[in-house]
Amino acid sequence: MPIEYKPDVARLVGKCTIDETSAFYEWLQKYPQGKVDLSDCEYLHMSLLQLLMAAKPAIAANPNNPFLQHWLPYLR
Amino acid sequence: MADSLIDQFVTESHECLAEANDALLALEKNRNSPEAIDRLFRTLHTLKGNAALFDFQPIVRVAHVAEDILDTIRQGQEELTSSLADEMFHVIDQIGEWINAVEKNAQLPSGAAATAEGLLERLQVFTGKGQQAEAKHEVDFSWVSNLPDHAWLVPEAKSSTGLVAIRYTPDEGCFFSGDDPLLIMRQLPGLCALHVEFEDMPAFAELEIFSCKARFFALSNAQEDKIAAYCRPLQEQAVFQIVDLVASQANLHPDQSMFLDVLKTQLRILELPDIFGLNRTRFNACLQTIGNTLRYMKMQDELRQFGEISKQALQRKSVQGLQEFLQGLLNMSAAQFPPEGEHKKNAGSPAKKFVQIEQTKIDLFLNLIGEMRTATSGLQYLIQHAEKISQDLANALKDRHAIIGHLAYDMQQIAVGFRMTPMATVFKRYPRLVRDLSKELHRKVKLVIDGNETEADKNVIELLSEPLLHMLRNSLVHGIEPPEERLAAGKNATGLIHIHAFNRENQLVIEVRDDGRGIDEERVKRKAVASGLITSEEAERLSPGEASQLIFASGFSLAEGITDIAGRGVGMDVVKNSVESLGGQVSVASEVGHGTTFTMTLPLHIMSAQLMTIQVQNQLFGVPMQQVRQTVKLPRSSIRKVKKTETFSYRGEILPLYDLAALLDLAPSQSDELSILVIQLQRGRVGLVVDSFSEPAEVILKPLSGILQSLRNFTGSALIADGSVLLVLDVEELINAH
Numbered sequence: 001m002p003i004e005y006k007p008d009v010a011r012l013v014g015k016c017t018i019d020e021t022s023a024f025y026e027w028l029q030k031y032p033q034g035k036v037d038l039s040d041c042e043y044l045h046m047s048l049l050q051l052l053m054a055a056k057p058a059i060a061a062n063p064n065n066p067f068l069q070h071w072l073p074y075l076r
Numbered sequence: 077m078a079d080s081l082i083d084q085f086v087t088e089s090h091e092c093l094a095e096a097n098d099a100l101l102a103l104e105k106n107r108n109s110p111e112a113i114d115r116l117f118r119t120l121h122t123l124k125g126n127a128a129l130f131d132f133q134p135i136v137r138v139a140h141v142a143e144d145i146l147d148t149i150r151q152g153q154e155e156l157t158s159s160l161a162d163e164m165f166h167v168i169d170q171i172g173e174w175i176n177a178v179e180k181n182a183q184l185p186s187g188a189a190a191t192a193e194g195l196l197e198r199l200q201v202f203t204g205k206g207q208q209a210e211a212k213h214e215v216d217f218s219w220v221s222n223l224p225d226h227a228w229l230v231p232e233a234k235s236s237t238g239l240v241a242i243r244y245t246p247d248e249g250c251f252f253s254g255d256d257p258l259l260i261m262r263q264l265p266g267l268c269a270l271h272v273e274f275e276d277m278p279a280f281a282e283l284e285i286f287s288c289k290a291r292f293f294a295l296s297n298a299q300e301d302k303i304a305a306y307c308r309p310l311q312e313q314a315v316f317q318i319v320d321l322v323a324s325q326a327n328l329h330p331d332q333s334m335f336l337d338v339l340k341t342q343l344r345i346l347e348l349p350d351i352f353g354l355n356r357t358r359f360n361a362c363l364q365t366i367g368n369t370l371r372y373m374k375m376q377d378e379l380r381q382f383g384e385i386s387k388q389a390l391q392r393k394s395v396q397g398l399q400e401f402l403q404g405l406l407n408m409s410a411a412q413f414p415p416e417g418e419h420k421k422n423a424g425s426p427a428k429k430f431v432q433i434e435q436t437k438i439d440l441f442l443n444l445i446g447e448m449r450t451a452t453s454g455l456q457y458l459i460q461h462a463e464k465i466s467q468d469l470a471n472a473l474k475d476r477h478a479i480i481g482h483l484a485y486d487m488q489q490i491a492v493g494f495r496m497t498p499m500a501t502v503f504k505r506y507p508r509l510v511r512d513l514s515k516e517l518h519r520k521v522k523l524v525i526d527g528n529e530t531e532a533d534k535n536v537i538e539l540l541s542e543p544l545l546h547m548l549r550n551s552l553v554h555g556i557e558p559p560e561e562r563l564a565a566g567k568n569a570t571g572l573i574h575i576h577a578f579n580r581e582n583q584l585v586i587e588v589r590d591d592g593r594g595i596d597e598e599r600v601k602r603k604a605v606a607s608g609l610i611t612s613e614e615a616e617r618l619s620p621g622e623a624s625q626l627i628f629a630s631g632f633s634l635a636e637g638i639t640d641i642a643g644r645g646v647g648m649d650v651v652k653n654s655v656e657s658l659g660g661q662v663s664v665a666s667e668v669g670h671g672t673t674f675t676m677t678l679p680l681h682i683m684s685a686q687l688m689t690i691q692v693q694n695q696l697f698g699v700p701m702q703q704v705r706q707t708v709k710l711p712r713s714s715i716r717k718v719k720k721t722e723t724f725s726y727r728g729e730i731l732p733l734y735d736l737a738a739l740l741d742l743a744p745s746q747s748d749e750l751s752i753l754v755i756q757l758q759r760g761r762v763g764l765v766v767d768s769f770s771e772p773a774e775v776i777l778k779p780l781s782g783i784l785q786s787l788r789n790f791t792g793s794a795l796i797a798d799g800s801v802l803l804v805l806d807v808e809e810l811i812n813a814h
Contacts (some may be wrong), residue, residue: 018251018286025285046258047251047285053272067262069359073226074272 007031009060012041012048021047028055035060041068081376082182084432085126089175092126095119096168097508104511117146122682129376132184134192135171138199142167145202160202165508170195172566195711217241219271219293220319233297239268240303242316244292248268250313251286258290265306267519295319315710336406338369341402343402346395348620354424359395362761366402378405433494435534440492446776449484452477455757492681493534499577499586500528502541510573513552520559520570521552527577533681540586540678543651547588547674548573550627550648555592555672565669567591583702584680589673595666597623604632624664628652651676652758656808659685659700659791661758677702685777688751688792689770689802691743698775698794698804705754705761707769713813724763726754733763739810740789757808764807777804 003020004011005027012063027034028051036052044052053074063069099115106112111370120139127135143165148154156164170191177185220241225231242264246257261270264366271293272510278284296303300318301619326677342362350537351359363386370379382401455477462470503525532540555569556562563569572588601615604626615623626632630649651674655662660678679685679702686701707724715733716723722733733752737744745765753764775794789810790803 018256021285025283029281044258045256046246046288046290046612049258050274050288051283051285053274054277054283067229070226070229070270073224 003027007034009035009037011060012044014040015043016041016045016048017043018045018047021045021051024048025051028057033058037061038063039055039066040064044068081481082178085130086175086179087432088126089123089171091179092119092123093172093175094504095170096123097165100161100164101507101511103156107156113146113150117143117150126376129178129380130178132174132178132188134184134188135174138167138171138192138195141196141199143204144724145199148203154202163198163202165194165512167199169692190629199465205398217243217319218319219243220295223269223271223293223295227293230268230270231296232307233268233295238298238318239295239297240266241319242292242294242296242303242307242314244294244307244310244314246288246290246292246313248287248289250288255317257292260296260310261292264294264296264298266296267294268297269289269293269295318495328418329715332373335373336371338365339402339405341612342366343406346399346402347621351395352393355718356390358380381610393556438491438494442488442495443776443778445484445488445491447480447795452480452484453796455480469724487627492533495533496531497534498528499530499532502537502544503528503575503577506544506575509545509548510552513549514556517552518558519552519556521556522570522572524572524574526575527586528697530579531680532678533762536584536658536678536680537572539654540676543654543662544558544575544586544588546648546651548575550674551588551590551592553671555590555594557593561593564675584678586676586678587672587673594668594670594672595624595664596668597666598796600624600626604629606633621665624666627664628662656758659702685775685794685804686772687775687802687804688753688772689796690736690766690769691770692737692740692745692766694767695742696770696796696802697736698766698773698802698805699755700791700804701772703755703757703807707758708752708754708763710752712750715750724752724760726771729761731761731763733765734811734814735765736805737767738766739814755807757811759808759811786798 002012002014002016004013005023005025008025008031018050032055035058037060041063042065051069052071056075059072059075062072096119099112099119099746103109103112103116120143124136124139124143145154145160145164149156151162154160174184174188177183177188228234244257244261246255247253248258250257261267264270273291273293274289275291277289300316301314305599307316351362351523361477366382366386367379370382385397385401389395404571427625429523432775450704455473459470459473459477462473507523510521510523513519551573556573557565557567558660559569572591574587576587576589578585593804597618597620600623601610601618604610604623605612606616609626609629609632610618618626625753628651628678632649652662654677655678658678660676662676664673664674666672687698688701688704688707690697690699706726710724716730718730722735723730724733725731733755735744745767747767750765751768753766753769755764773796775796777792777794780790780792782792784793788804791803791806793801795801
């Protein structure tokens with residue numbers, strides 16, 4: 001699973017494609033206080049980035065991937 | 077015209093058109109010059125913007141299409157062919173005609189819309205291929221200078237020039253086609269900066285998660301063709317353009333920074349409590365400052381908007397609208413500042429400030445200074461008078477006189493300088509004229525202009541425009557031979573016309589030299605005899621060089637038939653009359669087969685003149701110093717009569733002698749010793765008998781007005797030091813009339 005969901009944190013791992021969008025949206029709606037761990041994320045589809053930018057959840061761990069780090073200021 | 081905004085529009089438009097002409101000529105010479113295309117584009121763009129302020133739609137539309145055509149040239153989709161250049165020149169000319177109409181009537185002529193339609197129809201031929209470019213042209217790339225710092229992936233690229241800016245707006249449904257816009261941007265070649273914004277992002281709960289709302293703004297340091305290839309599959313979703321970050325980005329010009337600082341301060345002042353208190357002093361000062369700043373930045377649109385907003389603020393006693401307006405201005409990017417503002421023209425050097433002053437005001441100022449100088453000279457008489465009473469008083473007066481005299485002189489020099497204009501203002505019209513004429517006449521001509529920076533009085537320069545035009549036409553029509561004739565004569569197929577302006581002995585000299593066929597004096601004589609200007613006997617007596625001067629005679633023409641360009645028998649006499657009316661002289665020198673040189677000599681200023689004052693029958697007159705060669709005294713007995721003309725011997729030459737008193741219908745001099753002024757006229761040197769000579773004087777010449785205007789024997793009047801007025805003689809006219 002590219003996204004591992006827990007009530008307090010969603011951990012995005014490896015390549016996160018458009019297929020994850022619906023489930024991630026539901027989780028974000030269900031746990032508005034939930035945090036997002038991006039440390040092991042390597043690739044994020046635009047639909048997921050769009051969700052993150054709209055919801056602006058708290059970030060549990062910053063991404064290590066430089067291109068994904070670029071988007072952190074947009075998530076605050 | 078009462079409307080000063082229209083005045084400003086007209087002035088700026090004329091400047092733009094001249095610049096456009098220059099740029100188009102440069103582009104025609106060097107068809108790949110991006111600098112020339114940009115210059116032309118910029119000037120047309122400014123013209124269009126200014127015309128839009130007044131809703132002069134024909135100008136806006138024509139300039140817009142011309143811009144589009146230039147864009148296609150810039151993109152390499154269209155080439156500047158000779159016919160396209162002609163059309164573009166036609167556009168410039170047409171806009172020029174419209175501007176002239178606006179200058180006269182403050183509005184466009186009634187048929188302007190129809191004329192524009194016709195022009196646009198012709199231009200359509202060239203715009204066909206440029207549809208894609210037109211779409212691109214409309215895209216705003218001003219965001220480039222507004223990118224947030226965190227958008228930079230390669231911060232070092234901030235100081236780069238020639239980056240490619242890409243604006244990518246993915247289709248909302250792109251996710252369904254399998255696209256990932258983020259991946260597309262991530263893989264963009266040479267990616268340096270990437271920024272994303274969302275359009276109409278709904279509340280999170282209402283988000284359509286499979287609808288892409290993102291708009292990307294990217295900069296790349298890859299080659300433009302690489303970006304073009306990469307963006308091709310994205311079709312119209314992506315547009316790109318090379319941008320110069322150094323020019324357009326955060327490095328605002330000092331004027332722009334100043335502008336922003338001033339506005340920020342005003343914004344802070346407007347936030348103060350009780351801003352409308354104290355008789356609105358603070359509020360009014362704020363309005364004044366904002367208005368002045370906008371005016372300085374030449375932000376006409378904003379200025380108009382500001383006028384309305386400040387009115388509302390006063391009526392409603394609320395600064396909210398004003399604050400929003402200022403905030404909007406503060407958010408402007410560098411690219412949104414007026415492109416042709418003075419602040420940009422002076423970039424890199426300390427900003428010069430300019431004030432436009434009506435010429436009549438300067439003339440009035442100059443007249444007053446002239447009179448002040450004359451009045452100051454009057455002190456000399458007081459000093460002489462004071463010397464009889466008290467030497468101390470006389471000395472004190474002398475000191476004051478010297479100081480005031482110096483100050484008045486300095487002031488006059490500065491005021492005269494106000495009107496000094498470089499020759500470039502008139503010369504810049506000629507490359508276009510030579511281009512058009514040489515095309516029409518099938519000549520190859522290279523025009524070289526030297527002395528663009530030589531300065532002379534604005535009036536001299538303006539009045540010179542027409543004579544110079546005639547000279548150039550003359551050189552093209554009669555001088556420069558067709559290429560085949562030149563080649564046959566062993567000359568370069570391309571003829572040369574050289575205009576050279578320079579100063580010599582406080583005078584302006586302009587030479588127009590061509591390397592054409594020269595003036596065939598025998599032909600001139602034949603034509604002059606045939607047209608009744610001179611008799612065949614007179615023609616035979618003419619010495620080499622003299623016959624050439626006949627081309628200045630009224631009604632003389634060498635052209636064989638009447639064309640648009642020459643042959644109407646007007647031309648060179650116009651030159652002579654214009655130059656002489658300015659107090660100057662014109663001559664021609666020519667060598668058959670080698671070329672012709674016209675030389676015009678003119679005073680640098682028309683206002684001030686050096687006069688020799690002379691007295692006849694107790695009346696004072698002035699003669700322009702440039703005509704005076706010498707003063708001599710001769711016994712009456714040395715005068716010889718040749719036929720009916722009195723003559724005298726001067727440096728081994730026999731010169732005709734005229735008695736000024738007789739010429740002026742006054743009683744002739746009876747004295748045994750004659751005071752003679754040797755004068756150089758167009759016809760040659762003559763002697764003028766006067767009663768006495770006085771000191772040369774520098775005066776401010778005034779043209780005769782009212783009833784006196786019709787007096788043909790005088791060129792003007794002048795006030796001299798003792799307060800008396802003298803008339804300035806037109807000796808040539810006086811002798812002709814006798």
